[in-house]
Amino acid sequence: MHDTPTPPSDWVRRWCTGLAPGRALDLACGRGRHLRWLAQQGWQVTGVDRDEQALAGLQGLGELLHADIESGPWPLAGRRFDLVVVTNYLWRPLLPAIIDTVAPGGRLVYETFGAGHERLGRPSRPDFLLQPAELLQACRELQVLGYECGQLPSPERVVQRIAAQRDDAVHHLPVWAVAPGG
Template identity: 55%
Template sequence: MTLSVHHDLPASPWITRFAPLLQALRAARPDPAEPVQALDLACGSGRHTRWLVAQGCQVTAVDRDAAALAHLADLDGPVQRVVADLENGPWPLAQRRFDVVLVTNYLWRALLPRIVQAVGDGGLLLYETFAQGNETVGKPSRPDFLLAPGELLRACAGLRVIAYEDGFLPEPPRFVQRIAAVRERAATTTPVRYPLA
């Protein structure tokens, strides 16, 4: 399930809080001048794609709704728009890996391993979506679209978790789970200083 009617909303505070981490990972790359490749999965009309572009990223924005992706037409240079049905079609990204993988307000459990695999060496995963308990305050309410306790932590086994939250937010009322995690480079001799927001 993707929510694609929020193109005029600001980026999620959970996502924007990790801008310093994104910059630290960029600086730690073998060639910091090379553009950061980002994936905004189930991007809807692209409020987070726009945020990633503002951070200097080249973005692959994927959604099943071509009309929602049309809201990104003014960003053609740094944005590749991909129309794909993630739940009923093939994975549209082959073996591509990204420096940043971002997912908000979307859950299709069968894709969790692919999402984690899409995080490249030294890359960052930012994920935020609804959790169990949300059925008591609104939609989504189907268990298929609500993370179980600790589910994102289990899905990110093998990544270094920088931050994780599971709880209730009052405005608007919702239960969420969210994670920021990195795939550390095995050959690094100097540890990356992951800034805590």
């Protein structure tokens, strides 16, 4: 029996569709829902995860790095990507390193759980839930293209998500913190 692949996040599709393919990083890629989609769009993909079994199912898609990024060395030191995708993952000490992997002109698309999600289920520990505007603060050296925080209906969850670019040529746009879909 084959598992039906989970479709890519609407947020990831929204902020990656139409970009000229280049080098993409899917950090904490898991079973590769975004890695697969990006490869189908023509991106040269790199996936990083600590789950060796999950990575085994992604062979042939691109570069796969088995690494425990929370307790081991940062495997991407000095490397830059045109697109960095992070979903459903938060380890605060790595936020500066993650942002540093965005190449000049590159884009970060990040979506994970926010404070308030604990009343809905896991993750429920504050260590794994972004505080209000925390992504905005972490991405202060990037140009924010889009930002949302709030509760989504299906599956029900509280998220915080950002699309940001490392490019001084991008005009500063006003940031509107709104509930997703609002």
